[in-house]
Each structure stands twice: as C-alpha cells, then as structure tokens.
Amino acid sequence: MAKPRHLKSNLLLLLTACIWGFAFVAQREGMEHLGPFTFNAARFALGALSLVPLILWLDGRSGRSSDERGKEYKRGASAGIWAGIILFGGSSLQQIGLLYTTAGKAAFVTGLYIVIVPFLGLFLKQRLNLNNWAGALLAIAGLYLLCVTNDLSLNRGDLYELAGAFLWSLHILMIDKLSRTTDGLKLSLFQIVTCAVLSLIAALASETIRLADLSNALIPLLYGGICSVGIAYTLQIIGQQKAHPTQAAIILSMEAVFAAVGGYLILNELLGVRGVLGCLLMLAGMLLPQLPPNRDWRLARDTKGHQPLP
Structure with missing residues (x-):
C-alpha cells in the first residue's frame, strides 16, 4: 500500500494530468474565436x-542574496530563451493541428513523445531496452487505427500533431x-x-487580433493560461518531489485519456470502436x-530474498 505522502503526490500528479487533458478542449474551444498564434500568445x-x-x-x-538571485535569473533567461524557441514550435504545431482534428486524437498523438524521447536519446548515446521497442510498435499500431484513413493517409491535423510530438521530445x-x-x-x-x-x-504577421475575439475566448484562455500553464506546472513540481519517477510518468501520461473524456463530454467528439482500440x-x-x-524486474526479485539468478 502506498505511503500517505506518496499517495498525496500521486493524486496531485493525477490532478495535473486531468488539467492538462482538459486543456486540449479549452485550446480547441478557444480557436472558435482566435487564431492559433493569438491564442497561444495570450495563454502563455x-x-x-x-x-x-x-x-x-x-x-x-x-x-539568498540579491546577487545570487540575479545570477539565477540570468541563467534562467539564457536557458529559457532556447527552450522557449522549441516550446514555440511544439505549441504552434499542436494549436494549428487542433483546427483539423479532435482534442482526444491530438492528445494521444502528442503523447507519443514518451515513445520518441528514448529513440532521440540514441543520438546522445543512450541505450534502448526491449520495453522501448515494444512500446514503439504498440504506439505505431495504435496511431494507425486512430488516425490513418481508408486511403492510408493521415489528415492534416494529425500530421501537425505528429510533427509537434517530435518537437515536444526535443523540448x-x-x-x-x-x-x-x-x-x-525561472x-x-x-x-x-x-x-x-x-x-x-507570428500572430501580428499572420492573424487579425481583436479585443472582442479575445473577450469571447476569455474562459478557454484563462483555463489554458492560468490552470494549464501556471497551476498544473506548480502541481507537477510539488507532486514529483515525493513521487517515484516511473509512477509520475505513467500518471502524467493519463493526460491523453482525460483529453478524450473531455472531448466526448464537452465537444461531443466520438472516436468509434476503431479509434478507441487505437487509443x-x-x-x-x-x-x-x-x-x-x-x-x-529480476534485480527487484533478487532483493526480496530469492536466490540470485545466473
């Protein structure tokens, strides 16, 4: 049975996944009134x-002294600019993709970054195990069932989300x-x-920004900005302080499930039998x-009093 502090951490991470999952619904709703770049500019x-x-x-x-804090802000700014450029690419592709696909599909395709990251790690001389390869095969099969149409093509929105998943992996x-x-x-x-x-x-260069449109999208913007970016990020930090990294990753991946549920309950999005199986x-x-x-697993079994394996 999980210790109380671990249970609390897991619940906080589950709440984080829930907030992020329903954010896909808010992002899609917001674009009823705003362009993707305008929406992202406002919510970030x-x-x-x-x-x-x-x-x-x-x-x-x-x-800490003011000098120490100043150095932290300088390091944060230097690193944050580079990370922000990748974040801009990933979030832009995700937001544009939501113009053409459902919230649930967008979340599941975006979630492929969990599978992609280990493979990109090969360029950093990181090793893969059997779970990585098996997970990739399952994910590809699921992507086919969820997104590939009868003429063996992905729709435009799913392609944007898939390209975004690679940028999320780099991020x-x-x-x-x-x-x-x-x-x-910082x-x-x-x-x-x-x-x-x-x-x-990007919004000033390609979209028309009107205060009336921002006002009409106020609720999705508040949710996507304050809840998804501000509150959920803070909950993630607090939750991961006491949670096991593997448990944290598994719980946070439930974001895609919450997005599918939110899309069904709020946007009346249906996946169908094939889509559900793909998910x-x-x-x-x-x-x-x-x-x-x-x-x-073998090492864990050995530490519980069993004879060492050859």
Missing part, C-alpha cells in the same frame, strides 16, 4: 503572469539538460515568456517504456 502570457507571484514568494523565503531532452544547472521555475518562466513573444510576433494501443505503448526492463 497569462501563464507567465501566474508564475511571477510564486517565484517572488519562493525568492523571499530562500534567504524534454533540452529541459533535462538545462534544468541541471538552472532553477526550474527556466519555466523565461521559456514561457519567449514562447508568448514569438507567438505574438488503448497507444496508451499501452506510452506506458510500457516507463516500466522497468526485464533486468530491473
């Missing part, structure tokens, strides 16, 4: 504003490297600000690489 700006009070509060409690690898030498919240703040600025530039295969493909490889 709101997300950045929601993080500022938390960062200032933590700085006040840290006891994860970049954050993994940058976060080792940079304060996590890195997050500056990457969000960078994404908001780039989205605004199940993709979910299995996302979860399998997070489980310990066979050798880890």
Whole structure:
C-alpha cells in the first residue's frame, strides 16, 4: 500500500494530468474565436503572469542574496530563451493541428513523445531496452487505427500533431539538460515568456487580433493560461518531489485519456470502436517504456530474498 505522502503526490500528479487533458478542449474551444498564434500568445502570457507571484514568494523565503538571485535569473533567461524557441514550435504545431482534428486524437498523438524521447536519446548515446521497442510498435499500431484513413493517409491535423510530438521530445531532452544547472521555475518562466513573444510576433504577421475575439475566448484562455500553464506546472513540481519517477510518468501520461473524456463530454467528439482500440494501443505503448526492463524486474526479485539468478 502506498505511503500517505506518496499517495498525496500521486493524486496531485493525477490532478495535473486531468488539467492538462482538459486543456486540449479549452485550446480547441478557444480557436472558435482566435487564431492559433493569438491564442497561444495570450495563454502563455497569462501563464507567465501566474508564475511571477510564486517565484517572488519562493525568492523571499530562500534567504539568498540579491546577487545570487540575479545570477539565477540570468541563467534562467539564457536557458529559457532556447527552450522557449522549441516550446514555440511544439505549441504552434499542436494549436494549428487542433483546427483539423479532435482534442482526444491530438492528445494521444502528442503523447507519443514518451515513445520518441528514448529513440532521440540514441543520438546522445543512450541505450534502448526491449520495453522501448515494444512500446514503439504498440504506439505505431495504435496511431494507425486512430488516425490513418481508408486511403492510408493521415489528415492534416494529425500530421501537425505528429510533427509537434517530435518537437515536444526535443523540448524534454533540452529541459533535462538545462534544468541541471538552472532553477526550474525561472527556466519555466523565461521559456514561457519567449514562447508568448514569438507567438505574438507570428500572430501580428499572420492573424487579425481583436479585443472582442479575445473577450469571447476569455474562459478557454484563462483555463489554458492560468490552470494549464501556471497551476498544473506548480502541481507537477510539488507532486514529483515525493513521487517515484516511473509512477509520475505513467500518471502524467493519463493526460491523453482525460483529453478524450473531455472531448466526448464537452465537444461531443466520438472516436468509434476503431479509434478507441487505437487509443488503448497507444496508451499501452506510452506506458510500457516507463516500466522497468526485464533486468530491473529480476534485480527487484533478487532483493526480496530469492536466490540470485545466473
């Protein structure tokens, strides 16, 4: 049975996955009134504003000198700009894709980053295990059932989401490297600000921004900005402090399930039998690489009093 602190952490991560899953619904609803770049510019700006009070509060409690805090902000800005450029690419492709596909499908295709990351890690000389290969095969089979039409083609929205999944994978690898030498919240703040600025530039160049449209999309913007970016990110940090990394990854991957449920309940999106089967295969493909490889299972068994395996 999970310890109380681990149970609390898991519940916080599950709430995070729920917020992120329903954010796909908010993102799709928001584009009834706004273009994808305008929506992203507004929601990331709101997300950045929601993080500022938390960062200032933590700085006040840290006891560090102003010089030390200044150096942290400089490191955060330097790293956050590069991460924000990748974040801009991934979020833009995701938002554009939602113009042409459902919230549930977008979430499941985006979730393929969990499968893609280990394979991109090969370029960093990281090794793959059997779970990675099996998960990739399951995910590909699920993607086929969920997205490929009778003429063996992906629709435009699914292609955008698939391209975005590769950028989300690069983003994860970049954050993994940058976060080792940079304060996590400050890195997050500056990457969000960078994404908001780039989205605004793209919106000014390609879309018409009207206050009336922003007002009509206010609820999706507030949810996508404050809840999805500000609150959920904070909950993720708190939850992962006491949670096992593998459990955290598995729980957060439930984001796709919540997106499918939200799309059904709020947007009346139906997947059909083939789509549901594809979602199940993709979910299995996302979860399998997070489980310990066979050798880890054997070592775990050995530490419980069994005879060592040859």
